[in-house]
Amino acid sequence: MRTPGFSGADLANLLNEAAILAGRRGKQSISVKEIDDSIDRIVAGMEGTAMTDGKSKSLVAYHEVGHAICATLTPGHDPVQKITLLPRGQARGLTWFLPGQDPSLISKGQIFARIVGALGGRAAEEIVFGETEVTSGAASDLQQVTQIARQMVTAFGMSEIGPWALMDPVVQSSDVVLRMMARNSMSEKLLEDIDKTVKSITDKAYDMAKSHIRNNRAAMDKIVEVLLEKETLSGDEFRALLSEFREIPVDNKDVKATPVLAST
Numbered sequence: 001m002r003t004p005g006f007s008g009a010d011l012a013n014l015l016n017e018a019a020i021l022a023g024r025r026g027k028q029s030i031s032v033k034e035i036d037d038s039i040d041r042i043v044a045g046m047e048g049t050a051m052t053d054g055k056s057k058s059l060v061a062y063h064e065v066g067h068a069i070c071a072t073l074t075p076g077h078d079p080v081q082k083i084t085l086l087p088r089g090q091a092r093g094l095t096w097f098l099p100g101q102d103p104s105l106i107s108k109g110q111i112f113a114r115i116v117g118a119l120g121g122r123a124a125e126e127i128v129f130g131e132t133e134v135t136s137g138a139a140s141d142l143q144q145v146t147q148i149a150r151q152m153v154t155a156f157g158m159s160e161i162g163p164w165a166l167m168d169p170v171v172q173s174s175d176v177v178l179r180m181m182a183r184n185s186m187s188e189k190l191l192e193d194i195d196k197t198v199k200s201i202t203d204k205a206y207d208m209a210k211s212h213i214r215n216n217r218a219a220m221d222k223i224v225e226v227l228l229e230k231e232t233l234s235g236d237e238f239r240a241l242l243s244e245f246r247e248i249p250v251d252n253k254d255v256k257a258t259p260v261l262a263s264t
Helices: 008-024 032-044 055-072 108-129 136-154 176-184 188-215 217-230 235-243
Strands: 080-084 094-097 232-234 260-263
Touching (some): 008 032, 032 094, 055 080, 055 235, 108 136, 108 188, 136 188, 188 217, 217 235, 232 235
Antiparallel strands (some): 094 260
16 A cells, blocks of 8 residues: 555565565564565655653654644545654654545645645644744644645645646746746736735644644543554554544545655
């Protein structure tokens, strides 16, 4: 389920990594556990040193569970595959999602749901710890959110501005001069409208994310407690805990495809 799009060389590298892990663990054969851990390593980087218990670990746990809850309670979002506090690469915690069916064709509702899910970590930090305790951990989430919201407006025609392609293709060019020329060819009013619309989309999504966190604090506290103890929760374990408190949208219960990453 996690390897669509992998080339033959990618699969060979994956199984080589899994074989190394199996050897280190004293196993005679590769199991699904080694394959799963190897995908994590290939996509997100090497596993780092586990965090010690304390405020930072608790904050990361709330951040990741915030992603998972906001995503799961927003209809159209991809199902959670795994939440972990084991650091990989630059990420101190990771929440993995499994998009369904055709990930290359996404509706407006699905894109907005991804924005809400991506803002869930920042929303959890603000609601649980207070605005002054918000950290830089959401930096990559905010970059992703801004990029997606701008694509909705300028490339996909999914905003009140209308069904226009507002960004010249040369903006995607690696040539800095061409990008500057394309931007300068747009009116100041249109640029202002684009910025306002992008902000409106992200503000609406952030309000929804904060609402999910406020309305599900009991569930969040329970899930964080279990995550701090186990350090990794499967999607099924997470949904079982959440369903004790809330009904999960039907579309967000199925786990049948490939991984997308949200990180701290």
